[in-house]
Amino acid sequence: xxxxxxxxxxxxxxxxxxxxxxxxxxxxxxxxxxxxxxxxxxxxxxxxxxxxxxxxxxxxxxxxxxxxxxxxxxxxxxxxxxxxxxxxxxxxxxxxxxxxxxxxxxxxxxxxxxxxxxxxxxxxxxxxxxxxxxxxxxxxxxxxxxxx
Amino acid sequence: xxxxxxxxxxxxxxxxxxxxxxxxxxxxxxxxxxxxxxxxxxxxxxxxxxxxxxxxxxxxxxxxxxxxxxxxx
Numbered sequence: 001x002x003x004x005x006x007x008x009x010x011x012x013x014x015x016x017x018x019x020x021x022x023x024x025x026x027x028x029x030x031x032x033x034x035x036x037x038x039x040x041x042x043x044x045x046x047x048x049x050x051x052x053x054x055x056x057x058x059x060x061x062x063x064x065x066x067x068x069x070x071x072x073x074x075x076x077x078x079x080x081x082x083x084x085x086x087x088x089x090x091x092x093x094x095x096x097x098x099x100x101x102x103x104x105x106x107x108x109x110x111x112x113x114x115x116x117x118x119x120x121x122x123x124x125x126x127x128x129x130x131x132x133x134x135x136x137x138x139x140x141x142x143x144x145x146x147x148x
Numbered sequence: 149x150x151x152x153x154x155x156x157x158x159x160x161x162x163x164x165x166x167x168x169x170x171x172x173x174x175x176x177x178x179x180x181x182x183x184x185x186x187x188x189x190x191x192x193x194x195x196x197x198x199x200x201x202x203x204x205x206x207x208x209x210x211x212x213x214x215x216x217x218x219x220x221x
Contacts, residue, residue, distance in 0.1 A: 118220030119156030
């Protein structure tokens with residue numbers, strides 16, 4: 001389950017929804033990760049662009065990996081502006097046993113940071129500034145810069 | 149024609165090009181001054197699948213996307 005929301009996430013509502021969806025599914029562990037916008041470097045918030053076709057494919061691959069471990073994964077992310085102290089990202093793993101979920105949420109969030117087609121901007125003094133220095137080039141980048 | 153889209157922070161309108169592989173696209177974009185830095189750090193997808201070879205063939209109606217460095221969360 002992947003859902004994109006405009007603006008900051010309603011954390012309590014989303015977690016409640018996910019919990020209730022799986023409360024009778026016999027999973028022994030529910031491990032959520034909630035990302036929140038910190039007040040730092042004078043920013044007013046962050047803003048996000050998302051390319052959904054590739055995000056959905058990427059997420060589907062992770063759903064398959066989760067399925068192979070008898071687990072499931074859910075994710076919510078913001079599009080557009082998200083203000084300080086709001087959440088822009090929630091991911092959660094449900095699995096029969098805790099160890100699988102703890103390891104899986106770590107691998108999933110790391111790959112999310114390196115591969116998910118989402119672009120982050122700082123909101124500062126009314127401007128939207130691409131956070132290039134905090135971004136990661138997707139594996140295989142630079143193909144079109146090659147000498148021929 | 150092949151449609152080329154520039155995603156996220158790349159401030160460039162989409163192109164419609166008559167090309168038959170990624171190598172031809174590389175030649176065109178390498179001659180575009182504002183694209184130099186983005187070519188170095190962007191990944192390339194054809195019809196929403198990431199690709200890794202300049203020989204990748206393109207046909208009429210294909211969509212090429214350029215994906216600059218990402219940072220979700």
